[in-house]
Amino acid sequence: MPAPAADRPTTRTPKVLGALAALACVACCALPALIAAGVVGAGAGVVVGRLPALAAALAVLAAGTRWMTRRRAAHGCGSSACGGGGCRCPGSPDSLEITPSAHR
Numbered sequence: 001m002p003a004p005a006a007d008r009p010t011t012r013t014p015k016v017l018g019a020l021a022a023l024a025c026v027a028c029c030a031l032p033a034l035i036a037a038g039v040v041g042a043g044a045g046v047v048v049g050r051l052p053a054l055a056a057a058l059a060v061l062a063a064g065t066r067w068m069t070r071r072r073a074a075h076g077c078g079s080s081a082c083g084g085g086g087c088r089c090p091g092s093p094d095s096l097e098i099t100p101s102a103h104r
Contacts, residue, residue, distance in 0.1 A: 011065075011069050013065050013069070014062050014063075014065045014066035014069060015062075017058050017059075017061050017062035017065060018058075018059070018062040020058050020062075021055050021056075021058035021059040021062055022055075024051050024054045024055035024058060025051075025055045027047075027051055028048060028051035028052055028055060031044055031045075031047065031048045031051070032045075032048060035048075
């Protein structure tokens, strides 16, 4: 069983942002039909114009968050890259030690 420190960190943020972007896309397409059918009021028409920009912004945030999460997991000391000498983890043979200098 691998050590908990070696497990990749999990985050739900990219999934939540992606789901919100998908919801904004669905709402962008569904709201005009719901307004025409009289299910929601005409005041919702103000929101329809801004939904494509909101959906695009959420999609970019989701992609950026996913990229950063995967990048940190791949380059962090808690990943398998440390075992292969990919980083300077504490306790690794090539780790850098900072000691107080005797000379000033």
